[in-house]
Amino acid sequence: MADAGTLTSATALEDADRRKAWGFVAPALLWTIAFFVVPFAFMGAMSLWKREGRDLVRVWNLDNYARFFSENALFQGLVNSLEITVIVTVISVLLAYPLAWIIAERVPKRLQRMALILAILPFWTSYVVRSYSWLLVLSKNGVINQLFMNVGLISEPLQLASTRTATVIGFVHFFVMLLTLTIYSNLIQLSPNYRRAAADLGANAFQTFWHVVLPLTLPGIMTGAFLTFVLCIGDYVTPQILGGNNELVLPQIIMLQLGRRADFPMAAALSIVLMLAVTVAYLACARWLKIERA
Amino acid sequence: MMQSVRDGARLRRFFSSTAAIAIAALSTVAAPAPAFAQEELNALVWCDHTDPALLEPFEKANDVKVNVKVYEGTGAGLSILDQSQPGDWDVLVIDGVDVHRAIDLDLLAEMPADALPTADIFPEVRMEANNTKDGKTYAVTEKFGYNTISYDKTKVDPKDMQDLSVIWSDKYKGRIALYDYYLPMIGLVGLGLGKKTSELTEADMPAIKEKLAAMRAVSKQVSDVVSSQTALATGEVDILVGGGEWITAVLSADKPSLDWTIPEQGAVRWAQSIGVMKDSTKQDLALKFVQYILSPEGQARLATSSCYWAMPANAKAGEHMNDQQKTALRFNEQAEYLKKTQLYPIPSAELDQQFQDAWTEMLQQ
Numbered sequence: 001m002a003d004a005g006t007l008t009s010a011t012a013l014e015d016a017d018r019r020k021a022w023g024f025v026a027p028a029l030l031w032t033i034a035f036f037v038v039p040f041a042f043m044g045a046m047s048l049w050k051r052e053g054r055d056l057v058r059v060w061n062l063d064n065y066a067r068f069f070s071e072n073a074l075f076q077g078l079v080n081s082l083e084i085t086v087i088v089t090v091i092s093v094l095l096a097y098p099l100a101w102i103i104a105e106r107v108p109k110r111l112q113r114m115a116l117i118l119a120i121l122p123f124w125t126s127y128v129v130r131s132y133s134w135l136l137v138l139s140k141n142g143v144i145n146q147l148f149m150n151v152g153l154i155s156e157p158l159q160l161a162s163t164r165t166a167t168v169i170g171f172v173h174f175f176v177m178l179l180t181l182t183i184y185s186n187l188i189q190l191s192p193n194y195r196r197a198a199a200d201l202g203a204n205a206f207q208t209f210w211h212v213v214l215p216l217t218l219p220g221i222m223t224g225a226f227l228t229f230v231l232c233i234g235d236y237v238t239p240q241i242l243g244g245n246n247e248l249v250l251p252q253i254i255m256l257q258l259g260r261r262a263d264f265p266m267a268a269a270l271s272i273v274l275m276l277a278v279t280v281a282y283l284a285c286a287r288w289l290k291i292e293r294a
Numbered sequence: 295m296m297q298s299v300r301d302g303a304r305l306r307r308f309f310s311s312t313a314a315i316a317i318a319a320l321s322t323v324a325a326p327a328p329a330f331a332q333e334e335l336n337a338l339v340w341c342d343h344t345d346p347a348l349l350e351p352f353e354k355a356n357d358v359k360v361n362v363k364v365y366e367g368t369g370a371g372l373s374i375l376d377q378s379q380p381g382d383w384d385v386l387v388i389d390g391v392d393v394h395r396a397i398d399l400d401l402l403a404e405m406p407a408d409a410l411p412t413a414d415i416f417p418e419v420r421m422e423a424n425n426t427k428d429g430k431t432y433a434v435t436e437k438f439g440y441n442t443i444s445y446d447k448t449k450v451d452p453k454d455m456q457d458l459s460v461i462w463s464d465k466y467k468g469r470i471a472l473y474d475y476y477l478p479m480i481g482l483v484g485l486g487l488g489k490k491t492s493e494l495t496e497a498d499m500p501a502i503k504e505k506l507a508a509m510r511a512v513s514k515q516v517s518d519v520v521s522s523q524t525a526l527a528t529g530e531v532d533i534l535v536g537g538g539e540w541i542t543a544v545l546s547a548d549k550p551s552l553d554w555t556i557p558e559q560g561a562v563r564w565a566q567s568i569g570v571m572k573d574s575t576k577q578d579l580a581l582k583f584v585q586y587i588l589s590p591e592g593q594a595r596l597a598t599s600s601c602y603w604a605m606p607a608n609a610k611a612g613e614h615m616n617d618q619q620k621t622a623l624r625f626n627e628q629a630e631y632l633k634k635t636q637l638y639p640i641p642s643a644e645l646d647q648q649f650q651d652a653w654t655e656m657l658q659q
Contacts, residue, residue, distance in 0.1 A: 052643075053642070053643030053644060071651070072655075072658070073651070073654045073655040073657075073658040074654070076658050077658070132520075132524070135521070135524065136524075136528065139525075139528050139529075139530045140528075140529060140530050141528055141529050141530070159468070159514075161515075161530060162514060162515035162517075162525075162530075240518070241521060244514065244515030244516065244517055244521070245474055245515060245516035245517060245657050246515060246516070247657075247658065248654070248657050248658050253654065256650065256653075256654055258367070258369055258370060258373070259366070259367035259369055259370060261369050261646065261647070261650060262368075262369030262370070262372055262373055263369075264373070
């Protein structure tokens, strides 16, 4: 009887815990349903409609997706987006890691906060203004070309603005800051005992970094890389301002559908494709993002 | 030193228009309601209507606050209206070629023709076919300009700019920017091919695509208004195809080397119209605002608004403009320019799709 009573009270306690847990989760869940699941379902449904002339035809069909895969100009948008995003992510990681490492390991503790503030200072300026500033820096009469010409490195200005290079520079400038933060936060949590143990076992500095530090900071790298990927592949402003429309990325093509024609079904289909690309990136990084609990 | 100061001033001017748009857009969303019961008028407009110098005289005279929201592209404007409640908007500014889209969607109210200064409007831009339906007036042309060729006259030979074929010739390869709006640009290509903008058909698409590709090959960039203006003014490019007085006139005082012309083959004309929303609960006030915008004084202010300058539709606006403003807009040469230009294409929905696909294809080359 005592056992049954204990069992009953334990079950009641579990039920109470479950209710409490649902109580905590419910606001976030409702928020997600209202502002993500429902709009996403609507967008998915709309991507299966089509625009004929000025009319929206609410008949289920895959025409928009067929157009995307059959028209090179549209599909190339995804290819360009993926190429630029991968290049930006790789360069940003390669630049941010040493920067984060220097701040975490070489800058005295009392100055680390200041170093971080300096590292993220460009975050404080408007994204649009920053992009236009880069346009001026990279232009024919901009600082870089003028400097190179003054020191005799080049005789004619280089074509820097309105290129993929300009887009990548604009992105990297922004995302290095983001990655520096995620990697730095990972590095400072790393116990020095790991390195001491590796040294005790005869590892040199490079071996310690390669076999101990790098694997342990992979979650920070991957979290930052995933955020970079998501923000970069969905960005419209930077390619629009710095790329000079010399190649279109998917968000620019989405905007083209909306601007004058208001072709929301096609724009929705392209947005779904964009989300699928992000989902694939998430699945590739999920191992390190540690959303799951063991 | 003086040069750098002047450059700084120019840059501030370049960005002032963008800032004005942003501030105006934010003000409609974020501004708290005034504490006193002042009447308000909500207008869905293009960025030239955000200039306080344009709005203040009307606001003061009528003790009203004009809230403006800026949109770009008719599709974007119509989707804002689609998401609004009836009565949210009182006044609409719309591309002249799209007035019938708004009429067909039952968005615009009929305006009494005798309350509008139609007789003072340049005959070529009255556009009755666009602004009226079944003899009823739903909108009035308020401002117009040209998609043509803007250039830096110190860097290129102005004589070359008189021939539209310069836009796909190799002579200025890598020094040309293309304005990123497919309708006027395809209209210009059509003119270059010897076709009237109103007579472009599906059969012309192969030739249009070929010329678009040729233009792309010699251009440096395809860009929006601000980027194009910046590129031309900073010397990044020397020619802007699709530009016109609306790109260079606002810079005329600071950058006199920038000029524009209408080539021998002609150019494309754009026009914007203004109307009263059918579901507005303030029809009288909205009509008053339209009348103010169309008045010679309102027209002069709209023509030289901080976002972009362009010709006022009302020929009497010149009385309220100074010589520098009239020279920059070539006010006294309009008779000749209007003859040489054509309204940009108004394609069927199907042809519009083909235009846009051709433009996207060109961008992706």
